Amino acid sequence: MKLRAVIERITYQNGENGYSILKARVKGYDDLVTLVGNMLDVTVGTVLIADGQWKVNRQYGSQFVVESYEEAMPATLFGLEKYLGSGLVKGIGPKFSKLIVTKFGMDSFDIIEKDSQRLGEVDGIGPKRIKKIHDSWMKQLDIKDVMVFLQGNGVSTAYAAKIYKAYGKESINKVKANPYCLADDIWGIGFKTADSIAAKMGYGKNDVRRCRSGILYTLNQLVNEGHVYAHRDQLVEAGVKLLETDKASIKSALDQMIAAEGLKTEDEAI
Incomplete structure (x- = not known):
């Protein structure tokens, strides 16, 4: 089952493996939906396209267990403002988020990523803050790219979080060069798991x-x-x-x- 969820609140988040308990707004549901699973560096305001299944927890009630996910960009100015003001991007809080979105509208993300110097057109944003904002934004893009690549090659979200923690932005290059390094470097990933990942990447039996x-x-x-x-x-x-x-x-x-x-x-x- 697939849900499009806007994260409203973070109940719990493990910085090591990304295991999270999140409250999200989902179209068609009056109350906030509880999402649980390994979702690395997800923050308030993030829009997730999550695949998973429902389960009922005796203590906490109905929960959606996320098996894989990808981030989607907010589709409205309100969503953009909330996303940027969530703390996800260092150097932008609610105040600057409102000013940036008021100035650049739906182009705000492109400005931050590709023409960040234009942020200087916003009152109160100087060179140091521009660099902080741009660097933080690019780090988030690295995480997204890594998660999409790993999940696309059969890596669970739990292992994907561990891999990113170990290799950072080099994760894709490291795994492409030798997926078997995962068995050596990542606790919990053994030869058989690494071999399954390698097979999906096209590695031959005699490699x-x-x-x-x-x-x-x-x-x-x-x-x-x-x-x-x-x-x-x-x-x-x-x-x-x-x-x-x-x-x-x-x-x-x-x-x-x-x-x-x-x-x-x-x-x-x-």
């Missing part, structure tokens, strides 16, 4: 980055079973089974890891 990550996953599984080392043939066979690939690809990745000292070897072990 060396996939083989490397699969080998490390296999070693970790052996450690969890109480082993302290693995034989080379053992790793190759396990890698072929796990990754459904050929021995040559696994052997090549293993040789590269040994050469780069990513794995320690001894004659009687690997």
